[in-house]
Amino acid sequence: MSHYSHAKFVTSAPDIRHLEQDQGAEVAFAGRSNAGKSSALNRLTRQKGLARTSKTPGRTQLINVFEIEEGKRLVDLPGYGFAKVPIEMKHKWQKALGEYLQVRKSLKGLVVLMDIRHPFKDLDQQLIHWAVERELPVLALLTKADKLKSGKRKAQLLMAREASLAFCGDVTVHVFSSFNGLGLDNVEQVLDVWLGFRELAAE
Template sequence: MSYYTKAKFFTSAPDIRHLKDDSGIEVAFAGRSNAGKSSALNTLTRQKNLARTSKTPGRTQLINVFELDDNLRLVDLPGYGFAKVPMATKLKWQKSLGEYLQKRKSLKGLVVLMDIRHPFKDLDQDLIHWAVDAGIPVLALLTKADKLKSGKRKAQLLMAQEAALAFMGDVTVNTFSSLNRHGLPELEQMLDKWLGRTTSDDDEAVAAE
């Protein structure tokens, strides 16, 4: 059983000032409002409704925190870019994202989700630049990989990996599909690394069950 099935909702906050004490380790998920972020979190945790999915992109306007253990958390950051919301709200979201990335000491990794057919749009690039400037490693996750045939998917991955070099930081690119769980083991491996987990942790967890 995956460690990430343990995830449970902990709190929601409008901005960094309303979050829990800045201790332990957090890994954050961010992406455009139509990038499949909620679906990816639900697939990772094997829970259908942990992160709310909506037919109206942009409904997630809060920072949502999910607890794994006392000191380990997954954080669902507000979606950006696509939602039909007032400009003042969009600017508030962007400020909130920037503050979180630059000031949150417990943040040890950022997963930026992008539709594999439309990677590295302007706001995606801004987000990655913020993370790189703050010394945070990034996993650029190309979602909806099931929409492309194998050859096209590999070509998009290679193109994105080449584009990622321009960020001059710790930026890894992988493909992912919530529909068929393509790329899920690689996502879990990266999260394990950032959260400081080892395979022996899983062995102990199984033994305790």
């Protein structure tokens, strides 16, 4: 059984000052509002309704924290870049995201979710640059991979991996589908190392 299936909701915070104490290890999930972030978290944790999926992208305006076990957390950051959200709200989110990435000491890695058909848009790149500046490892996850046939999927993955070299940082790229679980093993392997589960398994 995956340790991620033990995840439980802890808190929603409007900004970084309302988060729990900055200790232990956490991995943050970020992405455009329609990148399938909530669905990915639900697939990872084997729980249908842990992260609420909304018919209206952009609803997640809070930082949502899920605890896997004491001192190990998954953090769902506000979705960004959705057209129907007022501009001042967008700026507020971006400020909160930037602040969180820059000052949160317990943050061990960032998962950036992007629709495989439209990877590395401006805000995705900005986020990855912030993480690389802080020497945080990044997992760029190409979501909705089930929407493409195998050949096209591989081509998109190769193209994205080539594009990721431009960030000059620790950026890993994998494909993923919440629908059929494609790529879930790869995600868990990366997160296990970031959260310290991998060392525990080796002892």
